[in-house]
Amino acid sequence: MTPQEISMTSIPHTHLIPSSAPSRGKVGMACLIFAECWFFAGFIVAYLFYIGKSSSGPLPREVIDIKPVLVNSAALIASSFTVIAALRGLARSNMGSFRFWMLLTIVLGGYFIYGTAMEWKGFIVDHHLTISTNLFGTTYYSLVGFHAFHVIVGLCLLTAILVLSLMGHIHVVRDHLRVELVSWYWHFVDAVWIVVFTTVYIVGMRP
Amino acid sequence: MTTAPIHPTSETSIGFGSRVHSWVISVDHKKLGMMYIGVGLLFFVIGGLEATLMRLQLLKPLNDVLTPHGFNQMFTMHGTTMVFLVGMPVLLGFGNYLIPLMIGARDMAFPRLNAFGLWLFIFGGLLLYYSFIGGDGLYGMGGAPDVGWFAYSPLTSKAFSVGHATDYWILGIMVSGFGSMTTAINFMATIVCMRCPGMTFMRMPLFVWLMFTVGILVLLALPVLTGAQVMLLFDRFLGAHFFDPQQQGSVIFWQHLFWFFGHPEVYILILPAFGMICEIIPVFSRKVIFGYPLMVAATLSIAFISLGVWVHHMFSVGLPPWLNSIFAASTFLIAVPTGMKMFNWIGTMWGGNIRFTVSMMFATGFLVMFLFGGLTGIMLAVVPFDWQLSDSYFVVGHFHYVLFGGTMLAVFSAVFYWFPKATGRLLSEPMGKWTFWMFMIGLTLTFFPMHLSGVLGMPRRVYTYQPGRGFELWNLISSSGVPFQIVGVLLLVTNIIKSLINGRVAGPDPWDAWTLEWATSSPPPSENFPKIPTCTSPRPLWDRKHPEDPDCFYE
Numbered sequence A: 001m002t003p004q005e006i007s008m009t010s011i012p013h014t015h016l017i018p019s020s021a022p023s024r025g026k027v028g029m030a031c032l033i034f035a036e037c038w039f040f041a042g043f044i045v046a047y048l049f050y051i052g053k054s055s056s057g058p059l060p061r062e063v064i065d066i067k068p069v070l071v072n073s074a075a076l077i078a079s080s081f082t083v084i085a086a087l088r089g090l091a092r093s094n095m096g097s098f099r100f101w102m103l104l105t106i107v108l109g110g111y112f113i114y115g116t117a118m119e120w121k122g123f124i125v126d127h128h129l130t131i132s133t134n135l136f137g138t139t140y141y142s143l144v145g146f147h148a149f150h151v152i153v154g155l156c157l158l159t160a161i162l163v164l165s166l167m168g169h170i171h172v173v174r175d176h177l178r179v180e181l182v183s184w185y186w187h188f189v190d191a192v193w194i195v196v197f198t199t200v201y202i203v204g205m206r207p
Numbered sequence B: 001m002t003t004a005p006i007h008p009t010s011e012t013s014i015g016f017g018s019r020v021h022s023w024v025i026s027v028d029h030k031k032l033g034m035m036y037i038g039v040g041l042l043f044f045v046i047g048g049l050e051a052t053l054m055r056l057q058l059l060k061p062l063n064d065v066l067t068p069h070g071f072n073q074m075f076t077m078h079g080t081t082m083v084f085l086v087g088m089p090v091l092l093g094f095g096n097y098l099i100p101l102m103i104g105a106r107d108m109a110f111p112r113l114n115a116f117g118l119w120l121f122i123f124g125g126l127l128l129y130y131s132f133i134g135g136d137g138l139y140g141m142g143g144a145p146d147v148g149w150f151a152y153s154p155l156t157s158k159a160f161s162v163g164h165a166t167d168y169w170i171l172g173i174m175v176s177g178f179g180s181m182t183t184a185i186n187f188m189a190t191i192v193c194m195r196c197p198g199m200t201f202m203r204m205p206l207f208v209w210l211m212f213t214v215g216i217l218v219l220l221a222l223p224v225l226t227g228a229q230v231m232l233l234f235d236r237f238l239g240a241h242f243f244d245p246q247q248q249g250s251v252i253f254w255q256h257l258f259w260f261f262g263h264p265e266v267y268i269l270i271l272p273a274f275g276m277i278c279e280i281i282p283v284f285s286r287k288v289i290f291g292y293p294l295m296v297a298a299t300l301s302i303a304f305i306s307l308g309v310w311v312h313h314m315f316s317v318g319l320p321p322w323l324n325s326i327f328a329a330s331t332f333l334i335a336v337p338t339g340m341k342m343f344n345w346i347g348t349m350w351g352g353n354i355r356f357t358v359s360m361m362f363a364t365g366f367l368v369m370f371l372f373g374g375l376t377g378i379m380l381a382v383v384p385f386d387w388q389l390s391d392s393y394f395v396v397g398h399f400h401y402v403l404f405g406g407t408m409l410a411v412f413s414a415v416f417y418w419f420p421k422a423t424g425r426l427l428s429e430p431m432g433k434w435t436f437w438m439f440m441i442g443l444t445l446t447f448f449p450m451h452l453s454g455v456l457g458m459p460r461r462v463y464t465y466q467p468g469r470g471f472e473l474w475n476l477i478s479s480s481g482v483p484f485q486i487v488g489v490l491l492l493v494t495n496i497i498k499s500l501i502n503g504r505v506a507g508p509d510p511w512d513a514w515t516l517e518w519a520t521s522s523p524p525p526s527e528n529f530p531k532i533p534t535c536t537s538p539r540p541l542w543d544r545k546h547p548e549d550p551d552c553f554y555e
Helices: A024-049 A066-091 A095-127 A135-166 A172-205 B008-012 B016-024 B029-057 B068-102 B111-134 B165-193 B206-238 B251-285 B292-308 B321-349 B358-380 B383-389 B393-423 B429-455 B472-480 B482-502 B540-545
Strands: none
Touching: A024 A135, A024 A172, A024 B165, A024 B206, A024 B251, A066 A095, A066 A172, A095 A135, A135 A172, A135 B206, B029 B068, B029 B111, B029 B393, B029 B472, B029 B482, B068 B111, B068 B165, B068 B206, B068 B251, B068 B393, B111 B165, B165 B206, B206 B251, B206 B292, B251 B292, B251 B321, B251 B358, B251 B393, B292 B321, B321 B358, B321 B383, B358 B383, B358 B393, B358 B429, B393 B429, B393 B482, B429 B472, B429 B482, B472 B482
């Protein structure tokens, strides 16, 4: 075909590529998670930078009891799997299964928050460690606190979904993607905990 | 040309109140974009007035227009305003307006989030400026923040910053920063998901590519600033010790966090300007952009390298020599992709049939001024040179050439180029040419002598200077450039108002351009395109106008 044969209406359609873009919700949530990663990066760097620089006690090794933290972490990591099970239930339109696994996810996440609260109570009441005591307190409460804040936001979202589903407002076709996006956020909160755990309870414990 | 109103119904039959209401509740990317640009230009005038006061103070030695404290407040508010309330919103506003039109979409991916972002930005700006009234706090001290736009600690600690001035600085920027982040998320989702059929990534207009890269940088840099500001708030309100040297906290740590944000921020402010130039120079040179793939590659490398250059703001801190050397090297490296862009623009103009409209004049002015600012930037990357001139007026001259001579000239070029699309009216060309020369003369008079006074040893951020040190002449010349710039701004504002009322009617495509925003009417209907366009090459409108010789044959 010579250029002269091409008319206004017949620009060859082989040059058109069918649109197979991902959903905008997925891109939006991925971008939010990307931004959140950099937010946490600042606090993680702050924690690492200030390890061992506190001018007074209490120091991490004097106050941290690793055993309850391990139970806590196990609960949070398990909740990542239960939310996957909930999504599977939703995809099969099995609302009973969906609600059961959602409830279990919320309970596990709630237990994590309870565990964090107990750890903080021990620090504050027994060891008199607050955010203004020393650099350990400053960086510890900021990092762990912001993570806990994100868990609470995730719990609010999950609870909202569970309540909506109990009221019969969750529809498989319309809402599967929305629930999946909340599960992405939940996985992100979980993944951040693994990094926070490594920073605070492994790297930070070294003498 | 006719001077009849373009939309007789919307101009006459709707009352003023309901027209304002329709803008306030709007989620249309075009209205939001114009509001971003409009509010940004309003803050530009406010920031400019603050600069005018500083130049009046520095007109002669031992002047007393401003108190030392007032001078500190002026340079803090001027810098903060120009970066966060002028540069970012104006550029994000252009992105908002143009991205959906350029990629053939009906709106942004998340229109309501888009409106939320705009109002967060406006609220953040008002919060920052409320400090003039509310910053005194309980102590009767303060007022507007006076800690510099990068707010180095320990100046920001409770001991040295009494009252709430610094808190307004933190919160105002944090809130408008949240707005910018929502906009960045919107840009990314829009560009990835909303392109019209046939609009592959390598057929996108370069402006869209540049805004895509800016989206990545915003999402990456602003959260770090927000994190640092949260730490500062904890220090100030909860007694934490992030930046408290008395408890082994590090003041340098704030500098690292701030500049890890701050240097990508510089590219957030200049990359959209590059994008505008990439659209404007080809159209007025009647040539395809030279080296499209190389431009994309250069953009992405600039974004990548910009993550690893921040210590060049901190050479005089006294960090280890090996660290300074690494960051000096990466700073030299970033000049390479930037230079590629420079040569590609010149390559586009070379042999072209150049039409020197006002828009093209500003674009050419951009090339000259930005080149100058870029070259002094490379000079400052040399560590010993920086040790000599850090925190002198040389640095002030350098970054004003980049941000005013670079970003703002590109914005003026873009205003003249896209104003007819947004309003249906052309801006006056003769008045525009006066604007251009006023700015070129004003810019050169104000900012060139700063290099000289800087080399002679004049420190920045000091409210006055002693006579007899050789600073008088250069400061006098610097201040004498201000009236030219004021005339330039007044001419531009007059031009905009006059052209809105009775400018020449533009028609859909006044510049004979090639990208999709010119394929719809001016101003575009609220759904942008009556029918979603298709795209067959990087110049879809050329293909439509020249079906006998479409671009897609040469891809």
